[in-house]
Every structure is written in C-alpha cells, then in structure tokens.
Amino acid sequence: MSTPAMPSLTSSAATSAAIARARENAINRGSVDADEICPVCKSSRYLNPNMRFLVNPECYHKMCESCVDRIFSQGPSQCPVVGCDKILRKQKFRKQTFEDIQVEREVDVRKRIAKTFNKRQEDFPSLKEFNDYLEEVETVTFNLINSVDIAATEAKISAFEQSNKATILQNAAKAAQEAQFVQAQRDFEREQHRRARELEEEAVAEEKRDKLEHRANLLKALQADDADFEVAKVNKMARKKSSMRKENQERRAKELEAARNAPAFQFLANLNKPISEEPQKPYDPLDGYDETNKYFVYRDKYENPWLEDALNSKSMMAGGYLVQQYCERAVFEAFSGVGCFIEDPPLSDDTSPSFDTPMADAIAT
Amino acid sequence: MSSSASSSATRPSNAAAAAPPTRRTLPFGNGHTPVPASVVEIDDGGGGLSKDNSDDSDIDDPDDINTKTKRKYTKGTAPCYHRRFSSLIKNRKLGEGAYAVVNLGHRRATATDSAVPVAIKKIKVNTEFRDGLSMDAIREVKYLRELHHPNIIALLDVFSSKNQNLCLVLEFLDSDLEMIIKDSSLTLSMADVKSWMLMSLRGLWWCHKAFVLHRDIKPNNLLLSSTGVLKLADFGLARSFADPYRPMTSNVITRWYRPPELFYGAKFYSSAVDIFSLGLVFCELMLRTPFLPGNSDLHQFELICQALGTPTEENWPGVSSLPGYYVPHVDNAAAMVKERGKDFFMNTFIAAGESGVDLLMKMIRLDPRKRCTAREALDVPWFSQEPYPTKPANLPKKGGGKGIEKVGSDLKRKAGELFNSTDDASGRGKKVARKLDFGGGG
Numbered sequence: 168m169s170t171p172a173m174p175s176l177t178s179s180a181a182t183s184a185a186i187a188r189a190r191e192n193a194i195n196r197g198s199v200d201a202d203e204i205c206p207v208c209k210s211s212r213y214l215n216p217n218m219r220f221l222v223n224p225e226c227y228h229k230m231c232e233s234c235v236d237r238i239f240s241q242g243p244s245q246c247p248v249v250g251c252d253k254i255l256r257k258q259k260f261r262k263q264t265f266e267d268i269q270v271e272r273e274v275d276v277r278k279r280i281a282k283t284f285n286k287r288q289e290d291f292p293s294l295k296e297f298n299d300y301l302e303e304v305e306t307v308t309f310n311l312i313n314s315v316d317i318a319a320t321e322a323k324i325s326a327f328e329q330s331n332k333a334t335i336l337q338n339a340a341k342a343a344q345e346a347q348f349v350q351a352q353r354d355f356e357r358e359q360h361r362r363a364r365e366l367e368e369e370a371v372a373e374e375k376r377d378k379l380e381h382r383a384n385l386l387k388a389l390q391a392d393d394a395d396f397e398v399a400k401v402n403k404m405a406r407k408k409s410s411m412r413k414e415n416q417e418r419r420a421k422e423l424e425a426a427r428n429a430p431a432f433q434f435l436a437n438l439n440k441p442i443s444e445e446p447q448k449p450y451d452p453l454d455g456y457d458e459t460n461k462y463f464v465y466r467d468k469y470e471n472p473w474l475e476d477a478l479n480s481k482s483m484m485a486g487g488y489l490v491q492q493y494c495e496r497a498v499f500e501a502f503s504g505v506g507c508f509i510e511d512p513p514l515s516d517d518t519s520p521s522f523d524t525p526m527a528d529a530i531a532t
Numbered sequence: 533m534s535s536s537a538s539s540s541a542t543r544p545s546n547a548a549a550a551a552p553p554t555r556r557t558l559p560f561g562n563g564h565t566p567v568p569a570s571v572v573e574i575d576d577g578g579g580g581l582s583k584d585n586s587d588d589s590d591i592d593d594p595d596d597i598n599t600k601t602k603r604k605y606t607k608g609t610a611p612c613y614h615r616r617f618s619s620l621i622k623n624r625k626l627g628e629g630a631y632a633v634v635n636l637g638h639r640r641a642t643a644t645d646s647a648v649p650v651a652i653k654k655i656k657v658n659t660e661f662r663d664g665l666s667m668d669a670i671r672e673v674k675y676l677r678e679l680h681h682p683n684i685i686a687l688l689d690v691f692s693s694k695n696q697n698l699c700l701v702l703e704f705l706d707s708d709l710e711m712i713i714k715d716s717s718l719t720l721s722m723a724d725v726k727s728w729m730l731m732s733l734r735g736l737w738w739c740h741k742a743f744v745l746h747r748d749i750k751p752n753n754l755l756l757s758s759t760g761v762l763k764l765a766d767f768g769l770a771r772s773f774a775d776p777y778r779p780m781t782s783n784v785i786t787r788w789y790r791p792p793e794l795f796y797g798a799k800f801y802s803s804a805v806d807i808f809s810l811g812l813v814f815c816e817l818m819l820r821t822p823f824l825p826g827n828s829d830l831h832q833f834e835l836i837c838q839a840l841g842t843p844t845e846e847n848w849p850g851v852s853s854l855p856g857y858y859v860p861h862v863d864n865a866a867a868m869v870k871e872r873g874k875d876f877f878m879n880t881f882i883a884a885g886e887s888g889v890d891l892l893m894k895m896i897r898l899d900p901r902k903r904c905t906a907r908e909a910l911d912v913p914w915f916s917q918e919p920y921p922t923k924p925a926n927l928p929k930k931g932g933g934k935g936i937e938k939v940g941s942d943l944k945r946k947a948g949e950l951f952n953s954t955d956d957a958s959g960r961g962k963k964v965a966r967k968l969d970f971g972g973g974g
Contacts, residue, residue, distance in 0.1 A: 333918070447920055452910035454682070454734055458741070477776040477800075485850030486798025487805070487900025492774040496743045 205231035207238075207247045221260040224275050226253040227268045235260050276311045280304060283328050285338040363423055370416050377412065381405040462502045469494040601691040605650060605701055607637045631656055631666040631768075636704065639688070649704040650688060654697050668768030669698060675744050675770045676700075683735030685755060685765040705755035705763060707930040709813070713751055713820055718928045722883055725817045726914070727921035728754070729891075731762035732810055737906035739764065740803040745773045747784040749809035751816060760924035773802060782856075785809055787832050788822050792843055793900050795833045797856035804900035807909070811895030818881050834860045840898055841871030848899040871898060887914040 203212045205220070207230040212218050219232045228248040238244055239257035246253045265271045284304045291297040310320040328335065381401065388397035474490050477483050626634040634653045641647040655669040676687035689701040709728065712718060732754055739746055746753075747769040755765045769784050779799035785791070791808035793801055815823035824839060826832025837843070837860055843851045844859075847870075851857060861867035877889045884892060891912045894904040904912075915921065 450916035450920075452734075452907075452915065453737070456681075456734075456738075458907075474776060480800075481850040481853040482798070482855070483776075483800040484901070485848065485854050486793050486796075486800045487802045487903075488776070488800035489774070489802045489901070490776065492743070492802055493776050496774045499743070 205234060207231070207234040220263060222263050222268065222271065223253075223255045223260050224272075225255050225259065226251050227272055229263065229268070273312050277308060280308050280311070280324075282339075283324060283335060285335060285342065286331075287338060287341075290334065290338075359423070359426070362426075366416075366419050366423065370412075373412060374409075377405070377408055381408075460499075460502070462505050463498055465495050465498060467491075598691050601689050602693070602699075603640070604689065605637050605639055605652060605691075607635055607652065626651055631668050637701070639701075651702045651704045653700040653702055654693065655700070656697075665698060669700075671770050672767045673698075673700060675739075675767045675772075676702075679739060679742055679744065681735060681738040682761060683731045683763055684738060685763045702765075703757070703763070705757050705765070707756045708765075709751035709754040709756065709762070709817070711930045712756070712928060713816060715930055716820075718930075720817065720820070720928060721919070721922070722885070722888070723919040723922045724927055725814070725884075726888075726919070727924065727927060728762050728817060729810075729814055730910070730915055730921050731924070732764065732813070733906050733909050735762070735764040736806055736810060737910060739770075740806070740906050743772050743774055745771050745803060746806050747771060748786060749806050749813060750786045750789050751813055752786075754813065756927075756929070758929075760927040760929065762924075776800075787829060788825055789813065790832065791900065792833070792836055792840075792898055793854065795829065795836070795856065796843075796851070796854035796858070798854050801900065803905060804903040807895050807903050807906065808900070811892060814892055814895065815881065818883055830860075833858075837869055839872070840869075840896060842868045843898050844868075847871040851899075885914070885917075887912065887917060890914070 220229050221232055221235050222229050226246050228246055228251055235257060238247055243254050243256045246255050263271055288297045307320055310316055384401045388401045391397040477490055626636050632653045632655050634651050637650050637652040639648045639650055673690060686703045687700060691699050693699055746764060748766055753766040755763050782794045782797045789809035789812045791805050812823050824835040826835050842859055845852055877893055881889055891914050897903045
C-alpha cells in the first residue's frame, strides 16, 4: 500500500491469471486446429494458405479476412458467431496480437483505461493519495475485464472523464512530449555513436597511411648516399607525425565528449521544458486593429425624413435591413478622404494597422 | 514608404548604368503589401524625383505599367526543381471555376526578395459576357483591392494578358476549411474550432466595417495558408450594402448556408446574412458534416425549420410581409417547431460548452435583426475562456500542402517508368521488369 509498485503487482497478478486461463483453453482445444480453420466459413488453411484471422474488439470472435470482407463490406452487421448479437464494423477489425483472446481483451481494456486515468504522482499531494487513486483505477480495470458492474463502472469512468477533462489532456500532452524527448535522446545518441565510429575509422586509416608512407620514405632514405643520416631524419619525422596524430585524436575525442555533454544537454533541456508556458496574452478581439475613427464618432440615431419610409416598411425591416448601418456608412464615406493625401505613399508596412479609412486610398486617387 | 524606398533604391543603378532591364524587373511595391496598382502608379510618377529621366514618360503609360506588372510574375512554381521537370509543373492548374482558371505561379525573385508562390486567376473571356467582363470578376477586383486584412485573401496585382484576358494575382493558399473538415484523419479540438471561428469573424468584421457583404461564406471559401492563417476568399458574390431603397438579389449564398430571410425573397438585408452562414460553418466544424444539407431549396427550408424553428410573427416580427413567406406544413400545427431553445443546442453541440452554444445561438437566430454582428461576436466570453484559441501555426493541417506533394511525386518516379505506381490504381506492371533506359531521352 505504501509503495507505488502496488498496482503493477496487481496487474501482473491479473495477467498471470489470464495466462493460466490461456493454458487451460489451449488444453481444452487440444490442437492447433483453431488456427487452421475459420470458425465462420470453415475454410481451411490447406485451401487458402494466405488466410489471416481478424478479431473485432467488440466481441473478439475470430474470423478470416474473407469472411470479414464478405459480411461487413456493406456496412455494420451482426457478428456471424451463433449467439453473439454484437453489431460489428469492418473498420474496427484488426489482427490479433496475443494468442489468447482474454489477454488481447485485457490489453485493450488497460489501454483504454490508461488513456483516461493518466494522472501522475506529482498530481497528488501525497503518496498515499496516489496509491489510493491507483487502486481505484485497478478496481475499475478489473471490473471491466471481468464484467463486474459494467454499467456502474462505465458511469464512474465517464464521470471521471468529465470532471478531469483538462488534466487528462494536459497529461496526454506531457506523455507525448516525453515520448518525443526519449526519441530525440535516442536519435542523438545514435548520431554520437556514428560520429565516434567514423572518427575511429578515420584514425585507423590515417595510421595505416602514415605507416606506409614511412616505409616508403625509409626505403628511399636507405638508397641515399649518407643513409644513416637520412634514416634518422625520416624516423624523426615519423615520430613527430605520430605524436601529432595522437594529439589530434585526443583533441577530437575531447570534442566529441564535450559535444556529448554540453550542447546536447542544452538542446535536450529545451526539449524537456513544458510546451512554451509563455503567459497567455489577454484576449484581443481585433488582433491589434484599432477600430476607433480618427475624425468622427457614430451617433446612436440620426434624424432623416428620407429614411422614415424604410423604417416604416415592414418587409424591409423583416429582411434584416438596418437603417443605422446606412447612416454609419454615410458618415464613414463622408470622412473617407480626410487626412489622406495623394502625395503620401499609400498603405505600407510600417503604418500601424489602424482602420481609419479603408477606402481612403482608393477614393483619394 | 516602402514603394518610395524601393524606387529610390533602383534609381542610382538606373542613372549610372542606364540599364532599362533592371528598372523593368524591379517591382514598384515590395510585393508583400497588397498595394493597389493604380495607387502605385501615381506614387511612382508623381512623387518621383527624377522628372528629367527620359523613360519617365513611359511610366504613366498604362500599357507599360501592365507589362511591368506582368513581368513580375510567371507561371509555375519557382525553379527550385530540376530543370527536367519544369515543363511538367509549368502550367499547373489549381482549379477551374465557371468564370476563371486558377494557375499556380510565382513572383519572380528580385534582388531583395525571393520568389513567392502566387495563384494567378485568369478570367475567362466568356461568351455570356461578350460586352464586358463577368460580374464576379469585377466584384472580386473591386472589393479585394480595398480590403487589406490578415484574414482576407490579398490581391497582389492585376494585369492583362496578351489576348486581353484579365489576370488577378492572389496570395497562394494551399488548403481550405472544407478539406480539413472532410479529412477524417484529423481530430479537431474545440480550441482549433475557436481559432478558426475567431479568424473568420475577424475577416468578416473587416468586410462589414468597410460595408462589404461577402454573400458566399462556406468552408470551401475559407482558405488556409501554409502557416495556418484562415483567410476569406472568393469575393465573386460580394457587394457593398446598406443603401436603402436599392433592392439586392436574394438568390445568393450557397444553399446549405443560406439564411431564412433569403429563402423568403427578402430584397433588403444586411450583414446578418453572412453571420448566419458563418454560424452554420461553426456547426459544421463541430459536427464534421454539413449541419443543414438540403437537396433542394424547399427541403433546405424544411431543414431550417426543423433545426431552428418555424418562423412566425412571434419569433420574427414582420416575417409574413416578406415576399416569399411560406410555412411548411401550415395546416399541421403539430409539425410546427417552436424556436429552439438553449437545451436543444446544448444537446447537439455539447462540445462547444455553454458559452460556445450562446455564441452559436446568437449567430443563427431566425430573425436577422436579433443576430449578433461580427463585432459583437468577437466580444463574447467564449473566445477569452479556456481552452484558448490555438495559435495558427499549431492548427491541424491537411498533409502539409497536398498540392506541392503531388508535384514532388513526379520527382520520386523512377527512370523508365511511365506511371507512378501510386497513381496506377491496379498496380499493374509493378512486377514487370522495367525496360532499361540507356539515356538518350532526357
């Protein structure tokens, strides 16, 4: 109860129970026939060597691919196994991963539960509460797997989902990020290994080349008149070269080591940071645009006898026509050209996005 | 500012080397700002300092301006692909409408700017409009030239081709909202929907602020840039509004998104029609299928009555005075639907949450006068609540621009193979030994 290892113990207990069941099933079957003959169409592998079996997570009844095509191509339909009244869809059929169907089902249930109940230890104030939570999750899982109180359990799950929507999403994002991080780390390590290997190969090749060169030089020196002196010179050069090579190698190794630590650390550290927790800017409905008009303000009402007819016309009003919009447009257009000069350049990048007169430039020209 | 800066930058080279080609290829505007061509002309000719320049007189010549604008653009993608394939991608058609063909093109790279993909919309010379241009083209040019907003497609330039076809140079946008809605591999979160609604409302607000009705809002016309920004497009049915006593046609807006007052043949309507359409797009984003897919006008109207309620004098004062007022199943009182309350929408659109449903209900009210305006919609609390709207760059995308991928697939093709194996549905010839190609053709 006090260690977080508890749930994995229970889950492994459940799995071992499932394994025991599987063994029993296999004994009952008594043969590998089940994998040879489709239980629906009874066609055997002898006749169709490429036969593949599929299951649907709705009821886990096994059938061959051609049966699936035959029965479910026209849309959802009832499971062909006698006594099973589940409606299945072709899309949901998939290949069985585990030999035992019970295990397959348990894994599915666990996957589903893990998606919803994805709280972490850091979400809880104390270990005890986390353990309680884990036990709760395990109970739910157990109930689903063994069909105990299905309705109540489902209600529990959906209630949990409803009340923890935000945290579930957050934790899912976190998990995705961690996976990405691990992947990045793996990629990085692979790259490092590759570079180290390359360097090593290069070093070996260089040594070999130097040796050959040294031998050639030595032979040439031996042919010379004062052989002793020349040989000494060549040997000295070779020693110098090899020490230089060694130095080079050491330097490179150091570089590699440094690269493995410093920049990688930087880049991985960045990755590990939670997704840009930059402060949410206050909502700006207009995205930086200014809607105030420089030269005028709209009044709520404009007196105009010419508009009385429109105001009194029932059909115009019912169509959604707004006299106010006309008045605003009239004011707007009256001021459109104000403050806009032909010699000024029209809209350009550095003018702030304010909406004084959108038609001003067009009208001014 | 920018245009005067760029023209002054060209001047020294022009005076010193007297090289007219340099002058010709350099654009007036910087291309990024959608500067109306006509405005630029005047700026360049009138505000210029080099009055004494000999070829200055040409600048005012409309033909010359046209050639210059034309020279800024070319068909096909930028020549980043291998030359061998340039012929394949040269005339890539992006789409063809009733009155225009849209081709992919790019703005030629200049000394300062790299090549930018654009869509060149060539207006067809239609037999129907022998006396002039089609209305749609005129409307599109007329309104797009005036509307500059990040959520409205930018009209970069206009020029005429050699046989006097009108070509509009538009921003290149590679997908639209319909593709996103139909792509079942994508899951759209409420934050994504919120972000798209926010961007389309901002675009619509800008249109309405300039007194332009879009009149064809549908997912198909809400385009998405490669950076995820949504832009209103297709202003072929747009119209300026608010003139009293000037009837407008009620035969606009794609049927599935048409508001009830237009079915009733209202000749005087307002910005509320666009709001209704956008409200239905909102529903579609949540349902991933059209909310009211009527297969005829009558059926459509029945669907509206079913979903929103039957229009009556109570919920829509004056509705019976509209020319086409009609109530389906008028004799059957049981079939009449009261205007739907909040619980109905809460049931259907539970994902939107309470404040989202509030916004939706304000947008698709039966009575156009009760609908909110775009500006009011932007102020609803839904946008400032959690989950916050997704940043455009993080919005789900349709396979990173399928179009380009398709072009690229030419390059993956192995030598000597006639068809792409992926295109070849039957996969025939897959196992047939390839005929060896020893060069020669290439």
